[in-house]
Amino acid sequence: MIYVAYFILGFVLLQLLVSFSNLVFRPRLRKPVTDFSGLVSILIPARNEEKNIINLLIDIQKQNYNKLEVIVFDDQSTDRTAELVKEIARYDKRIKLMQSESLPEGWLGKNNACHQMAQQAKGEYLLFLDADVKLGENIVGTTLKYMRDSQSNLVSIFPKQLMYNIGEKAVVPIMNYILLTLLPLVLVLRSGFSSLSAGNGQFMLFDAATYKKLLPHEKMKAEKVEDIKIVRYFKTLKLKTACLTGNDDISCRMYNSYAESINGFSKNLVMFFGGSYLAAIAFWLITTFGFVVVFFELPIMYFCILNVATVLIRIFVSIASKQKIMTNLIYLIPQQMNIGIIIVKSMLNKIQGNYEWKGRKIK
DSSP: OHHHHHHHHHHHHHHHHHHHHHHHHOOOOOSOOOSOOOOEEEEEEESSOTTTHHHHHHHHHTOSOOOEEEEEEEOSOSSSHHHHHHHHHTTOTTEEEEEOSOOOTTOOHHHHHHHHHHHHOOOSEEEEEOTTEEEOTTHHHHHHHHHHHHTOSEEEEEOEEOOOSHHHHTTTTHHHHHHHHHOOHHHHHHOOOTTSOOOOTTEEEEEHHHHHHHOHHHHTTTOTTHHHHHHHHHHHTTOOEEEEEOOTTEEEOOOSSHHHHHHHHTTTGGGGGTTOHHHHHHHHHHHHHHHHHHHHHSOHHHHHHHHHHHHHHHHHHHHHHTOOHHHHHHTHHHHHHHHHHHHHHHHHHHHHTOEEETTEEEO
């Protein structure tokens, strides 16, 4: 067991190193684009988004980079989503509404929506946004600048997460904790290994020519975690991709409750581990209960080092994610326990085939 204890300590120290590298060296958006004035197509899949869609469209209207077209795909909403988009489109001709009559066999709703919108888009760049994101006025221009300077074919951003209740705070930070302690984001752009990939469908900016040549949403039409799959696909083709986080110009409240958070993350958490439940479970056991092995097997100094490293990791991840440090320290234990709950929920969904999202069953 002493070797297991050393392995656990080494793993946590590696997490510390990765989280520190993401704090110091992670890619950042800086100045807006000045060498480009072409059309950017903003594409928004929307299903029952009446609470969010108008706010997002207003944020888009306030963008400093305004050479835009906006397409909203109403995916068989049962609320006022389509009606609200039509109303604002009366006053802004850049905004267009597409409506789905049916979901084609073999497709998931969001993937179909993105594919359909891309076929109609005229821009030189395609920006896919989820309807629940909130945008600062510079986000389109600064992301374009970064994309052109880095010569990337795809740039994805993890928005700053807005959390208002206990359930959200106990679950939502898990995403960035795993991402920023396992993957140095600088390597997403600079490494050719597809395993060093990360992406977030809430914000994905594509070079339109590349997108329309490859049609990635069509290739991933049945994938629940299409964003990560698309990034990995691009990297297998030696295309440059980049992933950013901790930007004040884009934020999102992903879920409104504990139950929603658990259900939502059960769809994609295991993909951070390459789809391996074994790797996900091992990560959870090491980071949640590993301190027990270190305490009993190694000198107390190593136990103290482990605890200091664990606290520093949360601090580094919180700063890099624009999250409150003290909140994440207070919720450290609930967050760790919820990683296990999410893994179990994901396994049950896979076995039973009863995953549901936006009122639809997903196989």
